[in-house]
Structures are given as structure tokens and as C-alpha cells.
Amino acid sequence: VLHVAPESFIGGPFALVQDGDMIELDVPQRKLNVLVSDEELARxxxxxxxxxxxxxxxYGAMxxxxxxxxxxxxxxxxxQRDGTVESGEPEIH
Known part of the structure; x- marks a missing residue:
């Protein structure tokens, strides 16, 4: 596993992981789960x-x-682009 998003730093699910928690990795199903009850995760x-x-x-702040x-x-x-697609090459002067 190279990266999990959203990152824990911004409050992603793995921000709630604590030492000793069991984590299940199922590569064929592409799943990564914290084996902690929903009630505990809510707390x-x-x-x-x-x-x-x-x-x-x-740069760090940016x-x-x-x-x-x-x-x-x-x-x-x-x-990021706004979703529009430019057609052709730009005019060269």
C-alpha cells in the first residue's frame, strides 16, 4: 500500500487509528479496513x-x-483545468 486517501492529517478515516488497532488488507478486493466498531470510531x-x-x-504553507x-x-x-478542452495548437508569433 503506497498511499491511502483522504489522508489522516485532514481527518480521513485513518486519523482515527490508534496503536494496537487491527487493520485488514484485502489486496484482491482492493479494501483496507480498520477492525474497530462503528461506535468506537464515532467516539x-x-x-x-x-x-x-x-x-x-x-512553500510549506502553500x-x-x-x-x-x-x-x-x-x-x-x-x-487544475476548468474542464474545457483547447482545440488545435496555439498561434505562434
């Missing part, structure tokens, strides 16, 4: 606190705010 989620930003300026999750390409959100 942990209610107690979860978002970590403070590590960086307040510069990365924290604008880099998308792995399942969305790990690209800066402001570099």
Missing part, C-alpha cells in the same frame, strides 16, 4: 482535533493549503 471522531498547521508561510489528495493527483488545486 474517536468526536474527540479528534485537527492538527495545527506546521507552516505559516512559504503545499498544506493547495496540494490535493493522492487520489486527485497530488497537484496544486490552482493548476
Amino acid at each position: 474517536r471522531k468526536a474527540a479528534w482535533v485537527e492538527p495545527a498547521p506546521r507552516f505559516t508561510r512559504g 503545499h498544506q493549503v493547495h496540494v490535493m489528495q493522492a487520489n486527485k493527483g497530488c497537484d496544486f488545486d490552482f493548476l
